[in-house]
Amino acid sequence: DAGITQSPRYKITETGRQVTLMCHQTWSHSYMFWYRQDLGHGLRLIYYSAAADITDKGEVPDGYVVSRSKTENFPLTLESATRSQTSVYFCATDRLRQGTDTQYFGPGTRLTVL
Amino acid sequence: GNSVTQMEGPVTLSEEAFLTINCTYTATGYPSLFWYVQYPGEGLQLLLKATKADDKGSNKGFEATYRKETTSFHLEKGSVQVSDSAVYFCALRRSDSNYQLIWGAGTKLIIKP
Numbered sequence: 001d002a003g004i005t006q007s008p009r010y011k012i013t014e015t016g017r018q019v020t021l022m023c024h025q026t027w028s029h030s031y032m033f034w035y036r037q038d039l040g041h042g043l044r045l046i047y048y049s050a051a052a053d054i055t056d057k058g059e060v061p062d063g064y065v066v067s068r069s070k071t072e073n074f075p076l077t078l079e080s081a082t083r084s085q086t087s088v089y090f091c092a093t094d095r096l097r098q099g100t101d102t103q104y105f106g107p108g109t110r111l112t113v114l
Numbered sequence: 115g116n117s118v119t120q121m122e123g124p125v126t127l128s129e130e131a132f133l134t135i136n137c138t139y140t141a142t143g144y145p146s147l148f149w150y151v152q153y154p155g156e157g158l159q160l161l162l163k164a165t166k167a168d169d170k171g172s173n174k175g176f177e178a179t180y181r182k183e184t185t186s187f188h189l190e191k192g193s194v195q196v197s198d199s200a201v202y203f204c205a206l207r208r209s210d211s212n213y214q215l216i217w218g219a220g221t222k223l224i225i226k227p
Contacts, residue, residue, distance in 0.1 A: 004157075042203070042219040043158075090157055102148060103215060105157035 003027065004106035006091050012112045019078045021109050023091030031094040032074040033058075033103065034066065036087040043090070049074055081113045116141045120204050120218035127194055128226050135189040135221050137178075137204035145206040147171075147180055147187040148215070152201045161189075161202070199225045 007022045023032065034046040045058030047066040055066050063085060065077045078085055091106040121136040139145065146165045150158040162171030167182035176191045187204060204218040 040219075043217045045214070092158075102160045102163060103158075105159065107157045 004091060004093060004104060006089075006106040006109050008109060009107065010110050012114065013081050014114050015082060016080050019081050019111065021076045021078075021089055021091075021111070023074045023076070023106060025072050025074075025091075025093045027093060027095075027104075028071055029093035029095050029104070030071075031096050032068065033092040033094070034064070034074070034076045035090045035092065036060065036085075037090060037108075038087050046076065046089075078111075081111075083113050085111065086113045087111060116145075116206065116208060116216045118204050118206055118216050118218035120202075120221050123201075123220075123222040124224050125221060126224045126226065129196055130193045131225075133189070133191040133194045133198075133223070135202055135204075135223070137187045137189065137218060139185050139187065139204075139206050139216075141185075141206055141208055141216070143208055144182075145208050147178070148205045148207070149176070149178055149187070149189050150203040150205060152203065152220070154200070158203060194223075194225050196225045196227050199223055 004025045013019050030051055033048045035043045037043050044060045046060055046064050047058055049055045049068045052068050052071050068074050089109045092103040094103045095101050117140045119138050148163045149161040151161045152158045162173040164171040164180035167180055170179045178187050178189045180187055201220045201222045203220045205215045207215050
């Protein structure tokens, strides 16, 4: 049971290029999330999705696009990468059947924009 | 609004020392409280949780008690090991929230042999 997988694990790209980070879950959890983690900022929510074809903005959505055509996949696209988007990106899922449920995290993707 | 405040790190201790990482929160209603741990190079994983006042969450020798009167959820461990070196995050979920976890900034813990 793989749980949550993210790919690639490491990515180096150049300013202005489009980059897509993949997230796949095997649990069929309703909710999926994208966070970025930066020193001094902790975790910041970029986008989330409550179900297939339902997405919404989080705290820092500018410069990012998401889609969720299938429950198990939640790709994050940087349409035109900037250096400020250098970060570690985490995908997470949640059943959210009740408030005591918790989020489950993938291993992360370390993105460097040159 | 809702927020979580953690003590700043890094916290450096010797092996077998007693650990406390402070976490206080501001929230409406009756939130659930969580501690997550992030080991180097990995994603976050749930360490423990408490869902109502006076509940104690525990796991792997770590404990935290939900204190509504002081709005706190401090993480403690009686004797730390080098393998406990990690970043620890405190988080809350409001009882009326449909999805969102509110995160603290994280506290880096370094245990020296």
